[in-house]
Amino acid sequence: MTKTNKKDKNKKKPAGKMPPNIKGSFLGNFIASVLILFLTISIYSYLGGSRVNEKISISELAKAVEFGDVKSITVKSGSIEAVFVDDTTKISTKEETSGIEEVLSAYGVTTEQLSKVDISVDREGGFLYWLISLSPILFPILFIVVFLWIMTRQVKGAGMQAFSFGQSRARLTAPDDQKQRVTFKDVAGCKEAKEELSEIVDFLKNPKKFFEVGARIPKGILLMGAPGTGKTLLARAVAGEAGVAFFSISGSEFVEMFVGVGASRVRDLFQTAKKAAPAIIFMDEIDAVGRVRGGGLGGGNDEREQTLNQILVEMDGFEPTEKVVVMAATNRPDVLDPALLRPGRFDRRVTIDLPDRSDREEILKIHSKSKPFAEDVDLTVVAERTPGFSGADLYSLMNEGAILAARENRTKIAQFDLIRSIEKVMLGPERRSHVLSKKEKEITAYHEAGHALVASVLPYTDPVHKISIISRGRAAGYTLKLPIEDKKLQSKNEFLDDIAMSLGGYVAEKIIFGDLTTGPSNDLQVATALARDMVTKYGMSENVGPMALEGSNGKTIFGRGLNEKEYSEQVSSVIDKEVSRIMKEAHDKAEKIINEHRPLLDTIAKRLIEKESIERDEFDSILVANGIQPKISEASS
Numbered sequence: 001m002t003k004t005n006k007k008d009k010n011k012k013k014p015a016g017k018m019p020p021n022i023k024g025s026f027l028g029n030f031i032a033s034v035l036i037l038f039l040t041i042s043i044y045s046y047l048g049g050s051r052v053n054e055k056i057s058i059s060e061l062a063k064a065v066e067f068g069d070v071k072s073i074t075v076k077s078g079s080i081e082a083v084f085v086d087d088t089t090k091i092s093t094k095e096e097t098s099g100i101e102e103v104l105s106a107y108g109v110t111t112e113q114l115s116k117v118d119i120s121v122d123r124e125g126g127f128l129y130w131l132i133s134l135s136p137i138l139f140p141i142l143f144i145v146v147f148l149w150i151m152t153r154q155v156k157g158a159g160m161q162a163f164s165f166g167q168s169r170a171r172l173t174a175p176d177d178q179k180q181r182v183t184f185k186d187v188a189g190c191k192e193a194k195e196e197l198s199e200i201v202d203f204l205k206n207p208k209k210f211f212e213v214g215a216r217i218p219k220g221i222l223l224m225g226a227p228g229t230g231k232t233l234l235a236r237a238v239a240g241e242a243g244v245a246f247f248s249i250s251g252s253e254f255v256e257m258f259v260g261v262g263a264s265r266v267r268d269l270f271q272t273a274k275k276a277a278p279a280i281i282f283m284d285e286i287d288a289v290g291r292v293r294g295g296g297l298g299g300g301n302d303e304r305e306q307t308l309n310q311i312l313v314e315m316d317g318f319e320p321t322e323k324v325v326v327m328a329a330t331n332r333p334d335v336l337d338p339a340l341l342r343p344g345r346f347d348r349r350v351t352i353d354l355p356d357r358s359d360r361e362e363i364l365k366i367h368s369k370s371k372p373f374a375e376d377v378d379l380t381v382v383a384e385r386t387p388g389f390s391g392a393d394l395y396s397l398m399n400e401g402a403i404l405a406a407r408e409n410r411t412k413i414a415q416f417d418l419i420r421s422i423e424k425v426m427l428g429p430e431r432r433s434h435v436l437s438k439k440e441k442e443i444t445a446y447h448e449a450g451h452a453l454v455a456s457v458l459p460y461t462d463p464v465h466k467i468s469i470i471s472r473g474r475a476a477g478y479t480l481k482l483p484i485e486d487k488k489l490q491s492k493n494e495f496l497d498d499i500a501m502s503l504g505g506y507v508a509e510k511i512i513f514g515d516l517t518t519g520p521s522n523d524l525q526v527a528t529a530l531a532r533d534m535v536t537k538y539g540m541s542e543n544v545g546p547m548a549l550e551g552s553n554g555k556t557i558f559g560r561g562l563n564e565k566e567y568s569e570q571v572s573s574v575i576d577k578e579v580s581r582i583m584k585e586a587h588d589k590a591e592k593i594i595n596e597h598r599p600l601l602d603t604i605a606k607r608l609i610e611k612e613s614i615e616r617d618e619f620d621s622i623l624v625a626n627g628i629q630p631k632i633s634e635a636s637s
């Protein structure tokens, strides 16, 4: 399995804020209500339960007084408590207005008989009295009121939720937020991009200067570049340099389940930004909403189209005098709707390239701040060994290096921590536990030796940096080759040699073991795709000629409809023939090399089985010992 340094990464999009769990809080309130109900009932029954004394009528009481059976009478408003001689208490009632003496004498009790009874009038008052006497009415009412209150609060809450649904949810970084402030100093490389953007910074800082000479500042700037090249970082830096408010939202955050929400969020976002002007609106990963309209399958993209339309409307609708600049970022500019790119919208496009060697060194320097390094650390070497790395990759390389040092209980990061991290970032972590059987180990060793040998003999391939049969990520082993310098252009000869090298493992397995495994499947895919691209994209086949038969983005289902094949069946069969011819020739080339250098192949494979990995220096000396001149790369000189 060969690995080059091209990688594809899908950036995770930040998830939108979840609405609070309505169901959960409803359950909580319901339980609370039930508890209150129980409490009410128990208090009620407690108060009621204290009145278990026997009841007697006033006339019976009068008789008892006449017989002298009553010791004392306590009058509370409305009720009479009579304590009898035998210490029983009986209760009676009378009208509130008349006194107890009057009532009893009306029943024929004489004053003399009355005087034997101890009569006291208990004028109860105060809070507790009223509470107790009113509780039978009060508690149920209270209960109902509380219940209603909770219910209305719930409904209101849900109402508020619906209300805030259409709000933009953009994250605001205020201009005076020192903690989150990013400036151009934090962004290494990207010189051209910074130059372009400093114009915008200038405008946001001093708009008057521009208005006075009648200059129109672009409303929209589109940042384009591979994932991790620092688009988001750069947008923040523009806001930080200009010292303006920064509203940031990701394209996917516009899109909700309900049609129209995205559009209303866009409206809200622009309104808020205008109020906060001067400001920058930043729409990250705009391809989530900004794809070509009308090409979709099914009816699922109504919402996206509405959102996109709203963005277009808003961008047309504000004047340059508003001092609001819209920035957007994407790594798929090819799928964007042309309407977005029309003048007056995102007409300023800034491309951010992968960093070159000196930029990589700068980025490494930025991320090495506040990290303790051992003396042997040489960031230039790290930068040389990381062609094709993006800023984000370099950031994670630094971080992996620090983690390695910490795990081995060292207080300083050493050069070999960083070097090991390069491979980790490039290929994923080593899987030492993934033990190969003896046979598998042998096959893998010959497979990788085949790649390395073909790569070393052919003139147009990149030098081999490392061979290993320790599995990493999904690969059982790998041959690492790195370009001598950053390349912008690739030639036909390089492609042809690359294909032959990819087939080196396959050929070696076939020659040595007379059998094939599933190991080379990825190699075959890569090689075939490359051969196909040569024919259909780059015009590198004589029989098809200088024609680009496929777009740069290959097959886009959502992009431009289904029938993207724009050539005849005849041409199609010519393409197939050409691809298989290229593959066959590459195969024969690899086979010839391996047959010619059979002893060298054995040497490399044996060393691999023994040591599991061979670094560049050792590999080069093996080559020299066998009469092959190793490729000189600037990287190791």
Ligand code: ADP
Residues within 6 Å of the ligand: 011, 186, 187, 188, 189, 190, 225, 226, 227, 228, 229, 230, 231, 232, 233, 234, 329, 363, 366, 390, 391, 392, 393, 395
């Ligand atoms: P993008 O938005 O292009 O996918 P980001 O801006 O999110 O990439 O970059 C991710 C991280 O990578 C940044 O937070 C930063 O730490 C690092 N990075 C990327 N490019 C650079 C650069 N040019 N200079 C310094 N750091 C960078």
Ligand code: ZN
Residues within 6 Å of the ligand: 001, 002, 447, 451, 505, 519, 520, 523
């Ligand atoms: Zn391989």
Ligand code: MG
Residues within 6 Å of the ligand: 231, 232, 233, 284, 285, 329
């Ligand atoms: Mg980004």
